[in-house]
Amino acid sequence: MTSDHRLAPIAPGRLPLIGHAPAMLRDRLAFLQHLRTHGPIVRIALGTKSVTVVNSPELIHQMLTARSNAFTKGLLFEKLKLFGNDALPVADGPGHLTRRRLMQPAFHREQVTGYVRTMRDTAASAIGAWREGDELDLKTEMQLIAQNIVMSTAFSTTPRPRAAHTILTSVDTLFNAALRRALLPVPLLDRIPTRYNRRLARASSTLHHVVDGIITDHRARPDDYNDVVSLLLDARDETGAPLPDDDIMSEVTGLLAAGSETAAVVMAWLFHELSRHPHLEARLHTEVDTVLAGGELTADHLPQLTFTRALVQETLRLYSPGWLVTRQTTETVRLGDYTLPAGTDVVWSPYTLHRDPGLYPDPLRFDPDRWLPNRRQPPKNAFIPFGAGKRQCIGDAFAWTEMTVVTALIASRWHLRPAPGTRPVPVGAITVHPSALRMNPEARRADGAREAA
Known part of the structure; x- marks a missing residue:
């Protein structure tokens, strides 16, 4: 996804509009990643809609926690009612x-x-x-x-x-x-x-x-x-x-x-x-063979599978399944320096958040060791694959x-x-x-x- 439009100067309280985003349907992930370079909150035109994209981990956390009562789940979750109107994931x-x-x-x-x-x-x-x-x-x-x-x-x-x-x-x-x-x-x-x-x-x-x-x-x-x-x-x-x-x-x-x-x-x-990464596979095999010792896997083994869990966690980071999460404001909401009117369509991306070089050193490298206790952990609210x-x-x-x-x-x-x-x-x-x-x-x-x- 690309845009030929330059980012307009950001006036206090106003959101930049990054033109239309027709390429979003062709290269969604790249376009959303590109948007992170334009600031904590930006707007894009998607078809006839204006959509607000929240990039800042602090503002995402506000939206999901302290200000959550001012948002519904938004457009994507409305369409997911194909599975059932009142199911918990879309309620x-x-x-x-x-x-x-x-x-x-x-x-x-x-x-x-x-x-x-x-x-x-x-x-x-x-x-x-x-x-x-x-x-x-x-x-x-x-x-x-x-x-x-x-x-x-x-x-x-x-x-x-x-x-x-x-x-x-x-x-x-x-x-x-x-x-x-x-x-x-x-x-x-x-x-x-x-x-x-x-x-x-x-x-x-x-x-x-x-x-x-x-x-x-x-x-x-x-x-x-x-x-x-x-x-x-x-x-x-x-x-x-x-x-x-x-x-x-x-x-x-x-x-x-x-x-x-x-x-x-x-x-x-x-x-x-x-x-x-054969060396990582070898480490996984060594851990599994040592912990299970030829027996059947049980719940008691799970706390001992520390490298296995680190592999899962790093995969969740690098390939976070949720690339697009939607919300919609039900009232006027202040996020950071910006005011979002009622009815604003909002999106945020766990996938791009977890690949931000400002939050994760060498973010495109698959490195499960980054989750081990002796390593510097990412900032608070920078890893939220299941929301908050x-x-x-x-x-x-x-x-x-x-x-x-x-x-x-x-x-x-x-x-x-x-x-x-x-x-x-x-x-x-x-x-x-x-x-x-x-x-x-x-x-x-x-x-x-x-x-x-």
Whole structure:
């Protein structure tokens, strides 16, 4: 993304307008990174909209914490209501707090620790099917693993391979539609029965059918389940009434969608970086072999996997899945030297924040050691892959645990090598995913030597 317009002088209280940004649809990540050179807050014209971009970590923190009541979740999250109007990830206002309090018990750290065995067994089933000589589409493999993990832990079900692929394709279709509608907001086109909109309707119907089946089975056999769906079915409001069926459907669908994307792309990027840095892969293998000592991975092992976690953290920094987060002001808001009127569309980018050379030395270098205790840590509020404040992702502990478990499990069994010609570049879709990442698995022994599969 580029702009031919010069930055206008910044008068106190006024925001610079960096012309139109048609290239945002071609090179979104580069354009947002370029905007950081223009100051803490700037404006761009996106189609017919004027959008305010917040770059400063201090002002982002204000927006997400002290001033959060003055913002709704904004345009992108409005379009994500394709997954359900009132699901926690897109809910606003008092309903968000109510729903978050309802869902929180399923995501307490102690509860997440209890999911480790299911995470391990679900991932082990997938990677146990790999064979030397296979060529894996690693992003899709990781998405399927992540999707099955959230379904097995939260819904007590794991779909068959063909059904899992169908679910994943439907989720991807809806995510792509949400992003497209946010960047090219033409409401009339959303209602025309084009081929694209018909495909979108089929994807939505597929997810609705899957989730309806899960809920129906839980209702038919309530004593057989103790999971997130059970929690939603048992919930009562202040009058003692159960949650409406549409609300339950929205929550389950939203959780399924969120669980199939963020952790998956991080793990795909992590193994790409390990293939580029054999010395880091060797350190990971040494740690995993030492900690597990040939046994099955358990929750007790996680605190000892310090380098594994550092690898996850550095991947979250360099390839932060959230490249575009939206907000909209509900009242006049003062951020730093600037006043944002009510109705202002605001965006910020974890991806560009985490690659800012003013915050991270040599920011494009993959360096997991930057997170070790003896190294100077980045400034406060400079690392927020899951957001901050009352809207911080409810599933952050779940994602940290899942990524650590899956990384260690794969490292205990496989080397992953890039297929010939594979040169992935970051693409700003609903998350930052690799353009193409095909890898070949090579079996390994605990001593690091290769063996026949």
